[in-house]
Amino acid sequence: MPFWLELVIRLVAVLAAFMVLPLVVGQTEHKVMAHMQGRLGPMYAGAYRGWAQLLADGVKFVQKEDITPARADRPVFQLAPMIALLPYLLALLVIPLGPNDLVAQPLDIGLFMVLAVVGIGILAVLMAGWASANKYTLLGAMRAAAQLLGYELPFVLAAASVAMAAGTLSLSGIVEAWSPWWLLWQLPALCVFFIAGLAEIRRPPFDAPIADSELVFGYMTEYSGLRFALFLLAEYAGIVVIAALTTVLFLGGWRGPFASEELGWLWTLLKVGAVSFVVIWLRVSYPRLRVDQLQRLCWKVLVPVALGQLVLTATVTLLT
């Protein structure tokens, strides 16, 4: 296959995954939350049980007026939604779907790259909150900065534990090194990574920066129309990326009980779907953490557990 054709196929595949998976997660969230809370979810768009609700939302958002507050810092305000969204697109590039290099671009330091680009999200939040020149957005952005500052640490340390166990930073290499035994001795790291990941993407119960009952809508208060839609899309893309990372690092990626070679992509998607479901489930189940509780959980529980996991991983790998 010619070089350029292959490149285009890879890029378009990533873009397609980026357009489709977050929408599937979003629609699932509407429906799952409706069922869990005993209420009616979207039922009309698309004629069959509201399957096209998010497409309808998209059509609505794209027709809405683009309002920038008069006192806002215009360029920064308008750029922020794109900065929020693009890191997740880049992260999807290196996440392996199946064995034998079924990945858009294998990178030797894929894990490091993903952690680095996911960390960019905070920049978008600070830009949005500050440039809006609004007290609620400023408070939301400051809360988000404090939260992401803290939770970045256990997130990265838990990922380092996996890198130690696998002896590689390549995401495909990590899945190849994975064995079911990891579910047991990497369990603390799994819990720390998942909880810190939830906080990274500011999902409930870690949504103090948005906190719709206190801060209107946190750092997104002033946004409307397409820019607001991009922020929402970034949230769902964040769920996909965090779920995919949890799957690849801790749950064995494309490894399944049978036919891992042929059906690897299916196992990966199933696991990503299951983890995303848990993310949605947690939103329905837990109340929002207070700001001081957030920091206490991070520095006094997650960071020590992650450091302990590093010691455990080092000991086990050196002894076996």
Place this chain on the structure above:
Amino acid sequence: MGTTYLASYSTLGFLLVLGVLVSIAAFAANRLLRTQAPSPAKQTTYECGLDPVGDGWAQMQIRYYVYAFLYALFAVESVFLFPWAVVYDRPGFGVTAAAEMGVFVAVLALGLAYAWRKGVLRWL
């Protein structure tokens, strides 16, 4: 494709360009489809329907500068941790390498314990 080091990273660059192009296309579509009727009332800062009070860039106390220090320390630590994590169990490294990193992490953990003891990990 992907045979040389730089080629594998060029995909990243191309994807970024593609992402930017798609966003530009989305905003161009938005420009064609949207209504445009600006008014001063619409563009005021939102404060729950009342006229905004004072400046939006209000002064506020940032309570977590100590967290920021701690974060910088541990972030640098974790950058050191990743290259080490890949090689430490290969032949020629072994227990010595692990012990060295253990000392390094222990010093930082001691710092965290000290901060905890001093009570700076409490959000006032």
